[in-house]
Amino acid sequence: MTKAGLLQIEGAGKTYRGGTQALSGIDLEIGRGEFVSLVGPSGCGKSTLLRLMAGLLSPSAGTLSWAGGARPEAGFVFQDATLMPWADVFSNVHLPLKLKGISAEDARARIMAALSRVGLGEAAHAMPRALSGGMRMRVSITRALVMEPTVLFMDEPFAALDELTREKLDDDLLTLWNEQGWTVIFVTHSVYEAVYLSERVLIMNETGRLEADMPIEGGFPRGQAFRDSQLFFEQVKKVSAALRGRSAP
Amino acid sequence: MSFSSSSSARLLGWALPLLVGLLFLGAWEWAVRAQGLPEFILPAPSRIGEALVTNAGSLFLSAWVTLKVTLAAFLLATVSGVGLAVLFSQSRVVETAFFPYAVILQVTPVVAIAPLILIWVGLDNVELALLILAWIVAFFPILSNSVLGLRSVDHNLRDLFRLYGASRWQTLTGLQLPAALPHILSGMKVSGGLALIGAVVAEFVAGSGASTGLAWRIIEAGNRLQIPKMFAALVLLSLLGIAIFFALSLLEYALLRRWHESAVKRES
Numbered sequence: 001m002t003k004a005g006l007l008q009i010e011g012a013g014k015t016y017r018g019g020t021q022a023l024s025g026i027d028l029e030i031g032r033g034e035f036v037s038l039v040g041p042s043g044c045g046k047s048t049l050l051r052l053m054a055g056l057l058s059p060s061a062g063t064l065s066w067a068g069g070a071r072p073e074a075g076f077v078f079q080d081a082t083l084m085p086w087a088d089v090f091s092n093v094h095l096p097l098k099l100k101g102i103s104a105e106d107a108r109a110r111i112m113a114a115l116s117r118v119g120l121g122e123a124a125h126a127m128p129r130a131l132s133g134g135m136r137m138r139v140s141i142t143r144a145l146v147m148e149p150t151v152l153f154m155d156e157p158f159a160a161l162d163e164l165t166r167e168k169l170d171d172d173l174l175t176l177w178n179e180q181g182w183t184v185i186f187v188t189h190s191v192y193e194a195v196y197l198s199e200r201v202l203i204m205n206e207t208g209r210l211e212a213d214m215p216i217e218g219g220f221p222r223g224q225a226f227r228d229s230q231l232f233f234e235q236v237k238k239v240s241a242a243l244r245g246r247s248a249p
Numbered sequence: 250m251s252f253s254s255s256s257s258a259r260l261l262g263w264a265l266p267l268l269v270g271l272l273f274l275g276a277w278e279w280a281v282r283a284q285g286l287p288e289f290i291l292p293a294p295s296r297i298g299e300a301l302v303t304n305a306g307s308l309f310l311s312a313w314v315t316l317k318v319t320l321a322a323f324l325l326a327t328v329s330g331v332g333l334a335v336l337f338s339q340s341r342v343v344e345t346a347f348f349p350y351a352v353i354l355q356v357t358p359v360v361a362i363a364p365l366i367l368i369w370v371g372l373d374n375v376e377l378a379l380l381i382l383a384w385i386v387a388f389f390p391i392l393s394n395s396v397l398g399l400r401s402v403d404h405n406l407r408d409l410f411r412l413y414g415a416s417r418w419q420t421l422t423g424l425q426l427p428a429a430l431p432h433i434l435s436g437m438k439v440s441g442g443l444a445l446i447g448a449v450v451a452e453f454v455a456g457s458g459a460s461t462g463l464a465w466r467i468i469e470a471g472n473r474l475q476i477p478k479m480f481a482a483l484v485l486l487s488l489l490g491i492a493i494f495f496a497l498s499l500l501e502y503a504l505l506r507r508w509h510e511s512a513v514k515r516e517s
Contacts, residue, residue: 056408076412082405085508086427098423099413127508147413 003031005067006151006183007053012062014048014208022048023208026062030185032150035177037186037194039243040204040211046187047155049204053185054153075144077157081136083128089115089139090124096147107146114142118172134165141169145176151183159189170197171223178220191243195235196227203242212242292477300477301484308466308478312485315448315462318376319493322383323444327437329384330391338399338425339417348396355389359447363454379451379462386447387440394436398429431509434501441493449486463489 012026022045030036030053038046051057053064055071066072075096083092090104090111097107104111115121118138128136137157144152158166170193177184188194194201195216203212216235218226226232274294280286281293288296301308333351337344359382370378402425410420452464463482470479505512 051408054412056411074412076409078405078409080405082403082409084406084424084427086430095409095423096413099410099415099419129508 003034006030006032006034006072007067008065009053010063010065012049012052012059012064014045014052014057015060021208023052023059024061025209028202028210028213030183032067033181033183034200035174035184035186035198036200036202037188037198038202038204039188039191039194039239041206041243042189044204044206045208046204048208050153050155050185050187072150073147075147075149075152077137077140077144077152077154079156079159081128081133081140083136083139083143085128088125088127089120089131092128092139093143093146095143100147111146114146115139117176118142133161134169137161137169138172141173145180148180149182151185154184154186156187156189158193166193167227173197174220174222191236191239195232195239196222201239203239205245211245214239214242289474289476292480296477297480297484300475301481304478304481308463308482308485311461311463311466311482312489314376315445315452315464315486316489318379318383318448318452318462319445319489322380322387322448323437323441323493325380325384326387326391326440326444330388330436330440331395331433334392334395334399334429335421335426337396338421344396351389351392354385359386359450360454363451367455375455378455379448382451382454383444383447386450387444390439390443391433391436394432394439395429398432399425401432402428431501431505431511434497434504438494438497438501441497442490445486445490445493 007028007030009026009028009030012028013024014022016022026049038049040046048057052059054074054076056076084095087095093111093115094104094107097111098104112121112124115124118141120135120138120142123131123135123139128139131139141157158169161169173184174197184197186194186197198216201214201216202210203214205211214235218229218231218235278293278295281291292300333347337348362385363378363382366381367375367378370381406424406428407420410424415423448462449464452462453468463486466482467479470476470482502512
């Protein structure tokens, strides 16, 4: 599938103060509306690359260029929900809109619709600490989506959740992606999750370089049938093998 | 079940210290009477109570004077401590330039600088001198706690504010100050007590009779060997300290009870 280019990265590298080289020689193109996953061993620079793309870090080498010049409207979901503990669910979701000068009154309908879409309409006035881990993550995702972003950055968002909740949230995310057509860049440790969600899986190695760029077959929408399919398992095997630095048997 | 156990725990929380206090006072009363200790060495609690009632007019007036200085110094310390911490959080250069001087102010014993402050403001302005001295004592815990709180903001939340293009003001009011609130309140709790100590110590040093707070009543009673009155003034000082601590604990509970781990009650 060829999609119009959204982000072009050429020769990007990141060396932290103190000399630690987190990334080097990254060449990559992300298409508009793509779902791309980044996998690799711990400390390989996945999160650094994601933050570089989001503009939260600046590259020490190379360039990042967005179609249209500046980075488009973006949402970011972290490994933990990263909610403001002093604010209720509604205020947490309102945050990006508030920072753009949109009042709670003007945003109320939009926020409530977004919360209802993820099954949290009733919890609008609950405090984050009263919610389960899965619910907190939904709030975090809703906050990222309420701005209707063009691109969504996700840094191992479901890693701390149990398997069932994680599968449910993966499904919800895919449904929303299908409806909204954002570009999603998703960092994960799980090869299963990467294959299930993505159109492309990018594999990074310990030296902070891109090792492989693998397209994932299987149409959308995906569901349990895809998870149980031979095609899914074969691709998981292939990606796992590439991750270990050898070809699939 | 849970109601009865929690309410009995609360009752125990009050009753136990009260019982210990009553036993202590009883033993004190008995010891003084049994040993026939003279009043100028150790008066019995009943005599202290009597002195409190007899001198209620002058003692409560003095307590009001001390409380006024304490509260004014505490408010000043809160505003200046949090204000300076905010300034520090906005600029590392400002923090590096000024923080050592805040430390110097803190480590210089207030007793040593009191005479100087008195000379500067003049003996006809003793209350202002007391205010300045109590402020110096109360200021640092609020500053250092606020600086710590403003710095301890979750990095991911800070990134999120950056990603959404928040201004410095939006980051300060929407993120840094709420995140620092538990630290600020804990600094305020320490400073509340210190403001009272500062006010009393300053008055002791000023100790010319130009001020009429509780510390002066203690000096005066001591000089006249009115030891029960001296103890009565001490009791009032303790009560003031306890009242300040409770008021600040209540404020902390009211502001944090919905979200902060320190104030939220857990089911057992």
